[in-house]
Amino acid sequence: xxxxxxxxxxxxxxxxxxxxxxxxxxxxxxxxxxxxxxxxxxxxxxxxxxxxxxxxxxxxxxxxxxxxxxxxxxxxxxxxxxxxxxxxxxxxxxxxxxxxxxxxxxxxxxxxxxxxxxxxxxxxxxxxxxxxxxxxxxxxxxxxxxxxxxxxxxxxxxxxxxxxxxxxxxxxxxxxxxxxxxxxxxxxxxxxxxxxxxxxxxxxxxxxxxxxxxxxxxxxxxxxxxxxxxxxxxxxxxxxxxxxxxxxxxxxxxxxx
Amino acid sequence: xxxxxxxxxxxxxxxxxxxxxxxxxxxxxxxxxxxxxxxxxxxxxxxxxxxxxxxxxxxxxxxxxxxxxxxxxxxxxxx
Numbered sequence: 078x079x080x081x082x083x084x085x086x087x088x089x090x091x092x093x094x095x096x097x098x099x100x101x102x103x104x105x106x107x108x109x110x111x112x113x114x115x116x117x118x119x120x121x122x123x124x125x126x127x128x129x130x131x132x133x134x135x136x137x138x139x140x141x142x143x144x145x146x147x148x149x150x151x152x153x154x155x156x157x158x159x160x161x162x163x164x165x166x167x168x169x170x171x172x173x174x175x176x177x178x179x180x181x182x183x184x185x186x187x188x189x190x191x192x193x194x195x196x197x198x199x200x201x202x203x204x205x206x207x208x209x210x211x212x213x214x215x216x217x218x219x220x221x222x223x224x225x226x227x228x229x230x231x232x233x234x235x236x237x238x239x240x241x242x243x244x245x246x247x248x249x250x251x252x253x254x255x256x257x258x259x260x261x262x263x264x265x266x267x268x269x270x271x272x273x274x275x276x277x278x279x280x281x282x283x284x285x286x287x288x289x290x291x292x293x294x295x296x297x298x299x300x301x302x303x304x305x306x307x308x309x310x311x312x313x314x315x316x317x318x319x320x321x322x323x324x325x326x327x328x329x330x331x332x333x334x
Numbered sequence: 335x336x337x338x339x340x341x342x343x344x345x346x347x348x349x350x351x352x353x354x355x356x357x358x359x360x361x362x363x364x365x366x367x368x369x370x371x372x373x374x375x376x377x378x379x380x381x382x383x384x385x386x387x388x389x390x391x392x393x394x395x396x397x398x399x400x401x402x403x404x405x406x407x408x409x410x411x412x413x
Contacts, residue, residue, distance in 0.1 A: 097398035106398060121399025124340040124392065125366060127359050135398050136365055151399045161372075165394050168367035168374050285399075 080313065082280060084258055085206050085227050087145070087174075091115040092275065093305040094147070094260065096285025100294065103138040109288055110139060113298035119147040119176050119283065122162045122169070141171055147208070149176035154189070159196045163205060174206040176230065176262075176283075186236040190217045194224055201225025210262050213247040215254040222255045229255055230283065233274060234264025237286040241270035245277055252278045267297075268304035275308025276316070338390040346385075353380040355391070366395045 082089045094117040100106040110118055118139055139146070148166030153159040156179060163175045179196055181189030193209050194217070200207050206227045211217055213231045221229055231251055234240035241264060242248060252259050258280035265271050265287045274282045284301055291297035335346045339359075349355050352375055356363055368375045369392040375383050385391070 100398060103398075119399070120396040122367075122394050123397045123399075125359075125361055125395045127340055127342070127344075127361075127393070135396055141365075146396070148396065149399060161369075164374055165367040165369060165392075166396075168376065169365050169395065170367075170377065171365065171396070 080309070082258070087206070089117060089145070089281070091117065091302075091305075092281040092309055093271070093302055094119065094281055094283040095288060095298070096283065097135060097139070098151075098285055099289040103133055103135060105294060106135070106289075107138040109294045109298040110144070112295045112302070113288065114302045115144070117145045117147055117283075119149045119285070121149055121151045122166045145174070146171040147174050147176050148172060149210075150178045152180070153178055154180050156192045156196045156199075159192070160199060163196075163200055164203075167205065172206075173204060174208065174227075175200065177207050177209045188212055188232075190214070193217075194220055197221050197226050198224040201227075208260065213244045213251065215247060215250040218251045218259075219254050222257050226257060228258040228260055228280070230260045230262035232263040233261045233270065234266075236263040237290070238264055239266025239270075239287060239290070240264055241266055242273050242277070245273065248274070248277050248279065265301075268300040271301050272304040272308035272311070275305055276312050278312055281305075335385065335387050337385065337388070340392060350384055351381050352383045352385065355385060356380065356393070359393070361393060366393055368393050 082092060091114055093113055093115050095110055095113050095115045096119050097106050150159040150162040153162055159179045167173060177196055179189045179192035181187050188211050190212055197207050197209050208228050208230050209221050209226050210230045211221060218229045233242040260281040260283055261274040261279045262283040265282055265284045271282045282305055288294050288298045288301055337344050347358055349358055352368055363377060363380055371390050
């Protein structure tokens with residue numbers, strides 16, 4: 078059964094997308110990315126270290142020919158900053174895609190959805206392929222898509238919290254509300270969380286801390302890979318309805334009494 | 335020439351264009367972006383865009399990051 082995943086003409090081979098932050102070193106980052114089987118890695122935009130040019134660069138370890146590089150606007154708290162970082166990322170020449178973050182608050186790292194909507198609208202008009210990191214709010218998701226988002230990336234739980242998919246019903250409503258792909262971003266703590274996201278019908282899951290923060294990130298990357306595949310297969314297979322009482326799975330016919 | 339480069343005061347050597355500056359600081363133009371006084375300079379203009387004294391220049395590239403900001407850790411309950 079063919080199950081292709083295409084956004085704006087770009088085909089993605091993996092439904093697991095990974096972040097590249099919080100790893101011990103670039104070797105570990107590269108190994109975990111390899112083990113995850115992903116073809117999409119998200120990266121942040123930062124100043125080049127002028128004083129120490131010998132320090133290795135992330136892209137020396139992640140081959141942009143092998144992986145789709147998805148720049149993000151992590152750390153941006155205003156529309157202006159998010160626009161500036163997005164435009165710089167595009168000029169750096171890896172992609173027209175941007176994982177757009179306009180963060181509203183340092184404690185929760187929840188998105189500022191008002192700013193996010195504004196930035197999405199402007200960047201979409203400039204020809205960016207915008208993936209906004211948003212709340213698990215179906216109304217905002219719809220507004221983002223109307224503003225030109227190529228997909229929406231609702232959070233499962235706060236960034237780095239590992240709390241899993243806290244509101245599966247909202248994610249389900251988002252899936253029914255928007256006609257773009259839905260990619261869960263943030264909150265996935267372990268394999269079962271990503272399976273749940275996929276079973277709900279999400280098109281993909283983006284995971285950073287859930288892999289990078291594990292005791293053995295490479296092993297967790299492998300676990301996430303299989304969980305995403307399993308969740309997607311289960312979603313396509315169609316699960317049985319949940320029922321309160323038992324239904325026998327063996328025939329009653331042929332019993333001794 | 336005195337410029338501000340990535341937030342620091344910087345005195346250039348024999349530098350005229352953006353391209354000269356990137357060569358001086360040993361940065362390959364591939365996979366970086368350059369901003370002069372908040373204006374993004376397109377790669378095709380690196381050789382022709384002439385820098386001047388007092389310019390504020392940012393040279394950025396990609397680093398590891400998924401989705402995190404200037405995070406502070408919140409441990410207590412709000413009173």
